[in-house]
Amino acid sequence: MATYHHITSNDTVSNPSLCPPGPDLWCRQNAAKAKGEPTPKTQIQHRPPHVCEALLPVYKRLSDEKLLQRCLQASAELQRVPPLHDMGPGTQGEARVAVHCASCCG
Incomplete structure (x- = not known):
């Protein structure tokens, strides 16, 4: 939700309260x-x-x-199986990303 507050902020309305504190982070x-x-x-x-x-x-x-839990579980499962992009032809570039996304969220 911190990024939501950033993209909806302007010079008069700003809410960085959900951002992590510290001098070397992405929240300016x-x-x-x-x-x-x-x-x-x-x-x-x-x-x-x-x-x-x-x-x-x-x-x-x-x-x-x-x-978020489903995504973490899918990520853990993907670490235990061979990558799908290595199993088929034509999975380079954008197609490779699509195969990876489909395997995570499918």
Whole structure:
């Protein structure tokens, strides 16, 4: 959800509270705070409220604990089997990524 708050932030509305603290992290607001520097202006273009509202359910679904557990389980299972992309022809480049994604989430 931290990334949701970042993509819906602007110079007047900002919420880095879910971001990890520290000077060397991806959250520029918290990094500046940890370094004692002024908060940098956001480089993200302001998104209309209706776009933010439409994105919120997607972010909630993607951060659902059950979905995350399924992904972790699929990842662990993939470590025990030979990679699918080595089993068939024509699985290079984008096709290889598609095969990997299908095997994780299928």
